[in-house]
Amino acid sequence: MRHAEEVTFGGSALDRAGEVRSNPDVIKFMLRAGDTKAVIFWRGKPLISPQRPASLVRLSLDHPVLADAEADPILLGREDGAAVFAFDLSKWAPDGLDEEGMGSFLDPSEQRHPALSEEMVFAELRRVMTWLTPRDAELAATGKAIIGWHDIHGYCAKCGAPTIVTQAGWQRSCPTCRASHFPRTDPVVIMLITHGNSVLMGRSPGWPQGMYSLLAGFVEPGETLEAAVRREVFEEAGVRVGAVNYLASQPWPFPASLMFGCQGEATSTDISIDPVEIEDAQWVTREEMMEVFAGNHVSILPARKGAIAHFLLENWLADTLE
Known part of the structure; x- marks a missing residue:
């Protein structure tokens, strides 16, 4: 098709850095590097700056908001040689949360974390996907999908034992039966x-x-x-x-x-x-x-x-x- 890669969430040519996922030393180096960035999610909602043109927010790894993040950041890839990791802040509980509004077909609600500036909000990706650049959309889609997979795959499908995160977030391994589990699509x-x-x-x-x-x-x-x-x-x-x-x-x-x-x-x-x-x-x-x-x-x-x-x-x- 003439314009096949112009579809939303596709065509940004993200370097996914798959060759380093199995190297813990490289991952540790990336997590210490000064140019590494974090994109963060709350209940699957990416953190964006919604003023048009909207953008996916990238934070430094020393930002205080990451104190609320779950363990095991996920390597999404590299931008201009710098690593980008996804962090999940779902354990944070906003004040006055409208659970009913969040369950609507197209969630219009936005959440603001007190450690972030006022113009940064967590927004439903389905609502804002066309506001983002192809690169921002691909990063947001990738982070949302893989964090969602981790949420429901904490236990081994083979033996039922708890699994651990490996491969920089792209695998879960079972210490009990040694089965490996990979993100499903x-x-x-x-x-x-x-x-x-x-x-x-x-x-x-x-x-x-x-x-x-x-x-x-x-x-x-x-x-x-x-x-x-x-x-x-x-x-x-x-x-x-x-x-x-x-x-x-x-x-x-x-x-x-x-x-x-x-x-x-x-x-x-x-x-x-x-x-x-x-x-x-x-x-x-x-x-x-x-x-x-x-x-x-x-x-x-x-x-x-x-x-x-x-x-x-x-x-x-x-x-x-x-």
Whole structure:
């Protein structure tokens, strides 16, 4: 695809420094180096400076706020030769926390730590992802995803014993049975299914009124991307798909997916939805989608900016998929 790496969270060419993760001496040196920076998270929210243009905050490792950090910082990579580590401040408890607001579809709340300047806030990445540069977005997505993995993998899946963090945060090892565990990424296909001049759109139960997107679903074990596209579209909407092409991918750290954007040609048009999977599906013409993107459609809102669905639809409208 012509613009494949312009999708949000991709294309910043981050040096992930994978070759040094297994060298504890190098990691210790990095953690003592004066130019090493910390990016910090609270409950998966990155610390940003939201004034436009917004930026991911980088702090020196002697900043007092890191006293509230959990153990075991995670090496995210290097910028201009300097190491960048992710720190988790989730044990910090803000005053007057609105738990209900944080549980909304798009959390609008922001948290300010008393040890940080007033313009620095913890903000939901899904809300601010389009405010960030490609590099900031990739660092934020990587940190959020791997911290989230550590949160739910404290025990060995093989024997149940507590595990320890190794490989600069990119592995958990079991001292009891010596099993190794690595961050997981769930493959998901998201499908631009077209028939003539129309594209198939659907919405899930509980989405905001008017929100539609491309159909999507997890790839099953032993399944190709092409087969997953055909199966998911038929299961969710009852539409048969013929030829399938890969277009672009997007890391999606909500919580830990890799979205494979694919284009498929429908060989049938009758829709029969699975109400457990989706609430509605419909064919939308190119002309209608132009009205959607302009904000003028009577019942459909534009796909959320930053999501690969918006990216694929935008390129479909511009005829830049090839």
